[in-house]
Amino acid sequence: MRTLATLAVLALFAAYTSKAAPKTPVDPSKAPLGLEKAKLVEAADNPYSAAKYELGKQLFFDPRLSGTGAMSCSSCHFPEEAFTDKRATSKKDDGGMNTRNSPTMHNVGYLDRLYWDGRAKSLEGNVGAAWKAQIGGKPEDAAKKLAAVPAYEKAFQAAFTAPPSEANVVQALATFLRHLRSGNSAFDRFAAGDDTAISPAAKAGYELFAGKAGCNVCHQPPLFTDKLFHNVGIGMTAEKPDVGAAGKTAFDNPEKTGAFKTPTLRDVAKTAPYFHDGSVATLREAVALMCKGGIDNKHKDPMLMDRGITDAEIDQIVAFLETLTGKVEFTPPVLPQ
Ligand code: HEC
Numbered sequence: 026m027r028t029l030a031t032l033a034v035l036a037l038f039a040a041y042t043s044k045a046a047p048k049t050p051v052d053p054s055k056a057p058l059g060l061e062k063a064k065l066v067e068a069a070d071n072p073y074s075a076a077k078y079e080l081g082k083q084l085f086f087d088p089r090l091s092g093t094g095a096m097s098c099s100s101c102h103f104p105e106e107a108f109t110d111k112r113a114t115s116k117k118d119d120g121g122m123n124t125r126n127s128p129t130m131h132n133v134g135y136l137d138r139l140y141w142d143g144r145a146k147s148l149e150g151n152v153g154a155a156w157k158a159q160i161g162g163k164p165e166d167a168a169k170k171l172a173a174v175p176a177y178e179k180a181f182q183a184a185f186t187a188p189p190s191e192a193n194v195v196q197a198l199a200t201f202l203r204h205l206r207s208g209n210s211a212f213d214r215f216a217a218g219d220d221t222a223i224s225p226a227a228k229a230g231y232e233l234f235a236g237k238a239g240c241n242v243c244h245q246p247p248l249f250t251d252k253l254f255h256n257v258g259i260g261m262t263a264e265k266p267d268v269g270a271a272g273k274t275a276f277d278n279p280e281k282t283g284a285f286k287t288p289t290l291r292d293v294a295k296t297a298p299y300f301h302d303g304s305v306a307t308l309r310e311a312v313a314l315m316c317k318g319g320i321d322n323k324h325k326d327p328m329l330m331d332r333g334i335t336d337a338e339i340d341q342i343v344a345f346l347e348t349l350t351g352k353v354e355f356t357p358p359v360l361p362q
């Protein structure tokens with residue numbers, strides 16, 4: 026007969042074998058469910074390595090990179106809000122205000138043009154610019170500060186076999202962001218065959234989104250963006266509207282007046298407030314505005330029109346969009362002292 030002690034040991038063993046096998050950490054080099062067919066925009070001179078990713082993750086959260094020492098990239102890109110910041114617009118390190126809303130960092134590795142107006146042609150270019158413009162980074166000073174931290178010195182050697190430099194910091198940050206992916210949402214599980222993964226209302230919402238409401242013309246799966254630029258009328262009634270993609274540093278093309286990048290709708294339930302100027306507070310209001318065909322102006326994209334979507338149907342579309350929240354297992358880094 027088994028003694029109590031034996032039973033206890035057996036129970037412990039069962040617990041050990043079921044739990045102790047360490048939970049497989051998410052491998053950033055692999056696409057999550059739903060994004061297998063999306064193509065990452067890679068940089069030939071900056072291939073992925075786990076060492077670069079981990080270093081970039083630390084740098085993203087480290088105020089040592091900023092001019093004042095008080096801000097980091099994560100000051101406007103909070104991990105728990107899909108790397109947005111809940112504010113319409115945010116204050117930069119130099120005290121100046123942004124005029125546009127902080128976008129999500131999830132799945133930016135799939136974009137070939139970045140920023141709301143598409144002015145950055147690569148993630149590395151974007152990151153280098155954001156470092157200076159948003160957090161007042163002075164790359165040479167920052168490189169010195171990082172080199173004085175033994176754990177960083179070691180991490181740069183491991184990732185680049187070189188000490189910290191402007192180029193290495195940019196490459197590490199870009200590697201981290203390129204592989205910061207969000208998939209495996211309830212909708213992805215539904216699309217993969219689990220019919221119970223989303224509610225009947227969300228299913229009806231998806232039918233509308235891809236059918237009668239015509240949303241997927243621009244918000245194309247799997248990223249729910251066509252990566253193109255359209256004028257849907259946001260901010261166009263302002264005295265001096267933001268010209269967006271028409272700008273000199275972007276496409277320098279007046280035909281793109283008031284056009285902005287179609288934002289991904291993955292994680293959209295977490296990224297309020299909405300639109301390039303953060304002018305709309307809730308997801309329901311944003312969806313209702315789009316269902317009405319946006320805001321009229323002479324540059325508005327004709328693909329967006331009022332298709333007579335009812336209030337009940339708007340609720341269904343919102344229910345669908347809420348199923349696009351990814352399952353992202355993200356643990357913020359511990360910064361070296
Ligand atoms: C003060 C707030 C703030 C800080 C700090 C900040 N950002 Fe941003 N970020 C923004 C805003 C606002 C935009 C959109 C600007 C635009 O489109 O003109 C943006 C856009 C981006 C984009 C483009 C995303 C896309 O979908 O096109 C990337 C990438 C990015 N930031 C990375 C960074 C990195 C890396 C840092 C740190 C070096 C950083 N940001 C710090 C506010 C901030």
Ligand code: HEC
Nearest residue numbers: 238240243255259285286287288299300301311315316326
């Ligand atoms: C013609 C292309 C186009 C169509 C069609 C379209 N959208 Fe959009 N959508 C955009 C663009 C571009 C933006 C960003 C506009 C801006 O901020 O100036 C946007 C923004 C949004 C946002 C805000 C997201 C955020 O992160 O700020 C939501 C929500 C949205 N659209 C939902 C929808 C829904 C629902 C439909 C269908 C009724 C739809 N869209 C149809 C292009 C389109």
